[in-house]
Amino acid sequence: MKILYIGGGYVGTCSAAVSADSGHEVLVYDNDKEKIERLSSLKKEAIESCLFEEGLSEFIIRNEKRLKFSNNYDDVKFFIDEAWAIFMCLPTPEKDESGETNLSYYESACEQLAQVLSGRNGGLQKNHILIVNKSTVPIEMVDRTSQILDKYGVKNYGVGSNPEFLVEGKAIEGSTRPQRVVVGAWEKEDFEIFRDIYKRFYDSPSTIYIEVNPLEAAAGKLLANYFLFNKVVNCFDVAGRTCENFSNLHYENVRKILISDKRIGDWGFYDSLYAGGSCYIKDARSLAHQLSAKGVNADMITNTLQANSRQLELFLNRPEKELNFNWQGKKIGLFGLAFKRDTNDIRNSAAIGVVKFLLEKNVDLINAYDPAAGEYFKKYFADHAKSEKIKIVIREDEAIAGADVLIIATDWPQFRELSENIKVNLKPGGLIMDGRRTLHGEYDELKKAGFSIIAVGSK
Ligand SMILES: NC(=O)c1ccc[n+]([C@@H]2O[C@H](COP(=O)([O-])OP(=O)(O)OC[C@H]3O[C@@H](n4cnc5c(N)ncnc54)[C@H](O)[C@@H]3O)[C@@H](O)[C@H]2O)c1
Numbered sequence: 001m002k003i004l005y006i007g008g009g010y011v012g013t014c015s016a017a018v019s020a021d022s023g024h025e026v027l028v029y030d031n032d033k034e035k036i037e038r039l040s041s042l043k044k045e046a047i048e049s050c051l052f053e054e055g056l057s058e059f060i061i062r063n064e065k066r067l068k069f070s071n072n073y074d075d076v077k078f079f080i081d082e083a084w085a086i087f088m089c090l091p092t093p094e095k096d097e098s099g100e101t102n103l104s105y106y107e108s109a110c111e112q113l114a115q116v117l118s119g120r121n122g123g124l125q126k127n128h129i130l131i132v133n134k135s136t137v138p139i140e141m142v143d144r145t146s147q148i149l150d151k152y153g154v155k156n157y158g159v160g161s162n163p164e165f166l167v168e169g170k171a172i173e174g175s176t177r178p179q180r181v182v183v184g185a186w187e188k189e190d191f192e193i194f195r196d197i198y199k200r201f202y203d204s205p206s207t208i209y210i211e212v213n214p215l216e217a218a219a220g221k222l223l224a225n226y227f228l229f230n231k232v233v234n235c236f237d238v239a240g241r242t243c244e245n246f247s248n249l250h251y252e253n254v255r256k257i258l259i260s261d262k263r264i265g266d267w268g269f270y271d272s273l274y275a276g277g278s279c280y281i282k283d284a285r286s287l288a289h290q291l292s293a294k295g296v297n298a299d300m301i302t303n304t305l306q307a308n309s310r311q312l313e314l315f316l317n318r319p320e321k322e323l324n325f326n327w328q329g330k331k332i333g334l335f336g337l338a339f340k341r342d343t344n345d346i347r348n349s350a351a352i353g354v355v356k357f358l359l360e361k362n363v364d365l366i367n368a369y370d371p372a373a374g375e376y377f378k379k380y381f382a383d384h385a386k387s388e389k390i391k392i393v394i395r396e397d398e399a400i401a402g403a404d405v406l407i408i409a410t411d412w413p414q415f416r417e418l419s420e421n422i423k424v425n426l427k428p429g430g431l432i433m434d435g436r437r438t439l440h441g442e443y444d445e446l447k448k449a450g451f452s453i454i455a456v457g458s459k
Pocket of ligand 1: 031109
């Protein structure tokens with residue numbers, strides 16, 4: 001089956017690669033020329049420099065014959081003559097912090113597509129074609145997709161929703177063995193197209209295949225993200241804060257008690273300075289915005305968002321409050337720029353908030369290190385990097401050498417091994433701020449070595 005993906009980011013490229021691996025003939029169109037060049041290079045390093053996902057480059061290279069990338073719309077025009085489905089994998093960021101979704105990327109891609117579809121056979125598609133929202137969109141978005149297609153006189157099409165549940169950093173593993181596949185459509189023939197696309201999972205005993213209407217699919221995605229976000233935030237804002245405010249409470253011990261109850265479950269039970277990423281915050285705000293627009297109280301969601309921001313502020317303010325610390329003129333080693341381990345995605349990463357805070361406090365220099373996200377971080381803070389306030393370093397010891405403060409902001413597993421490096425390279429008596437409890441087994445020893453420690457979840 002021929003399938004077109006519009007938007008070749010994390011979602012578009014990962015799911016296109018899995019479709020190609022399932023035997024489909026796939027084209028990914030993206031209007032970012034540089035990204036397309038890297039993705040079609042068949043070189044691991046080039047692919048990973050734009051999308052760092054465990055196993056993705058191997059997948060793309062392995063499926064080279066069935067998976068093509070293009071930034072030329074002529075290829076799209078040619079390809080859709082025989083395509084059965086078109087997946088819209090476009091960014092749906094917020095307009096501002098109000099939660100209203102910026103649909104401009106989605107709508108302009110949809111308009112461009114509708115123009116091409118309407119130019120064929122007077123708009124009447126030879127094969128019934130399914131247009132799928134794979135982006136995370138407002139619940140009623142599918143109606144907007146239809147409006148655009150109808151405006152251009154496109155006929156013989158269906159609209160569907162197939163929300164993406166991938167976990168960044170584990171996208172390929174998760175997409176080849178998904179826990180569930182959710183497809184939303186109105187028409188029987190659209191469900192049949194979905195079943196052909198996802199035959200591999202429809203028939204699988206280990207995947208729950210859920211067929212619902214497109215609004216339910218979109219709502220399910222937003223609500224699932226809210227529940228996960230709330231659990232993570234609840235964990236650090238309530239459990240973490242409790243441990244921070246009583247002596248002799250070890251977060252890891254308290255956690256053992258909590259997660260031994262199956263009803264509570266063990267997912268999301270880490271303490272952290274902030275939950276970032278491209279989805280949780282944006283999707284929670286979007287859900288709150290949509291509920292408020294219906295006149296419904298969304299305080300529960302708003303409180304979760306506030307609790308998330310509060311944790312980062314509290315963490316960063318602890319040195320001044322607890323140690324009478326003065327940030328001015330200090331040299332900082334910042335570890336972890338991606339929003340979490342195993343990805344180079346810096347969207348809403350805790351490190352962005354950390355750096356903004358440090359710049360406001362007029363520190364002297366920030367040596368920032370990440371195993372994968374340095375390039376994107378440098379672009380984000382390009383002006384400050386030019387003024388040499390921020391240096392992206394490529395080795396761990398460069399970030400620690402002579403620093404007054406070391407801050408860990410991402411849970412990369414290799415940071416667990418930092419303590420020896422710290423003992424040798426961090427300024428004597430320096431401050432360690434562990435925003436992920438990465439070094440929790442070493443706190444006593446590091447204190448003995450003369451360092452001060454401020455860790456989330458510890459007094
Ligand atoms: N990243 C995740 O973990 C994740 C998980 C589930 C759902 N989602 C949702 O999936 C959607 C896409 O997310 P993403 O992380 O892949 O975003 P992304 O920014 O990585 O990718 C989007 C791509 O669309 C391209 N694009 C923008 N306008 C275009 C146009 N007019 N024509 C063609 N290409 C265009 C961009 O160049 C970019 O490569 C969002 O709605 C997001 O909320 C993301």
